[in-house]
Amino acid sequence: MKAGTLRQVLLITDGCSNHGEEPAAMAALAREQGITINVIGVMENDVIDEKGLKEIEKIAGSGGGVSQIVYAQQLSQTVQMVTQKAMTQTIQGVINRELQQILGDSRTMEDLPPDKRGEVMEVVDELGETSKLEVLILVDTSASMKHKLPTVKESLLDLSLSMNARMGDSRFSVFVFPGKRNDVEKLLDWTPNLEALTATFPKLSTGGLTPTGPAIREALSYFNKKRSLRGLLSHDDEQYFEESM
């Protein structure tokens, strides 16, 4: 099997959206386009309320990704773990579909005897190591996130360190929301190295808006733009993993 490109959005937030489209719906839209949405809820001294927790789970659920609530101190570990886990999940989804084609009925990896499962897992690991990866990082910079941002930056640097150790190429881009003029503002264009993120996060808007839904929607268009542009330049038949969990 040839390694394709895994595309993910990593949403880092600390609470509920209060503006624009429903985030879970936008996440479902992303999934339809083969993009996985992962969500990390960051707490510090505050606790995320029930409503926020539910929303975080719902976004990742309909986005086919992984969600996790953590204290800021554990962010580095979690960012890496969530990204890794979502990659494995996506690849497994693809493998499961292939298996169903071969084995018939609705059999998945779990129905195989452990030894065979081990062999399949080796393929999954191999693909996770060699696939190309594109992660669009979407950071909530609403007022309550302010003092968590240095930790967020550190954990993103750590993520690029982990992902760049893989054999496949990794590329990242960073967006913050709400932006100065729009719902989303680009901080860093697609790059393999997040070291470029040394510039601090821009001045935070204090309008109190958290447009998570619109932010996800715009992020998607950014994936698409890039893709179509590439399609025009070169007819590379790059294969994209499609989400199917």
Place this chain on the structure above:
Amino acid sequence: MMMNNTLRNQCKLLPGSLITGKWNKNRYKIIKELGCGANGIVYLVESENRHYALKLSDNGTSIISEMNILKSFSKVQGSTLGPSFLEADDFMETGKQLPFYVMEYIHGHDFLRFIEKKGSSWIGVLMLQLLTSLSALHTNGWVFGDLKPENLIVTSPAYKVRCVDVGGTTLIGRSVKEFTEFFDRGYWGLGSRKADPQYDLFAVAMIIINSAYPARFHKKGEGYRQLIDLIKQKKELHPYRKMLDKALLGKYDSALQMREDLVTMLSNQNHLKKKPSSQAATRQATTRQARRSQSHSKKMRGGFFETFLLVAIISILYVLYIYEQLL
């Protein structure tokens, strides 16, 4: 974290419960919980009057990767680093399928507690053992990855270092996915997370540092400067200083090279501590061995040869004595 809670609820089994495999039908009786990791719970179990360690998980993927690693460990000849693998199976519990695998139960103290009890003079010896095992692992194309004192068990009565958690083991050239920040060179800004022998050697250096700083510490500013300063502040780390510096900077080509430096360092330390008379005696002993068994250049083999010779001579004398008595 939330995931662990759900896992704990699902996999929590009381002592005395039975686990029966779906495929191989083997039965294991739970004796107690040994530990709880990120992706499963390890139990001490009994089957046909023998003790094993059994890892149960609700996350199929990570446990299967681990199982694959344990299997490849068993193929690494002469490696006694990890536990040996017995079998993998599924446990059906209230309609949910929980995968598990069974391995050798390694009994002993964890590294830091052992050092606390027996004294810091053991650090060097145990690190020599560890480096030997790592060298075998590296030669076979693997890197241990998540090397830390919690994963090291010193068995008794043999006093041998073994590793219990092989989840971080990675093929050389791939990315290390499971690690602990304090022992990870990436965290300290001293290299990548691509698996190479130097990655493990860095962790070995950090284990030695950890033994002098049991509470550990966080990175502040430039990692390398901080580590060097902290090494300077602890007297017990001074003898290791040169070796630690080289390991932290990834200057050793292999585990054996680092081991050689450690051997030299340890023998120099003895040289300083011991009285001159005993030192002379040691030297005499080695030269004598060298003369007697020229073909056996290695000290260990020489020692073995000497013991063998002694035993042989005594047995011959004994046989002669019996023979005489009979006559």
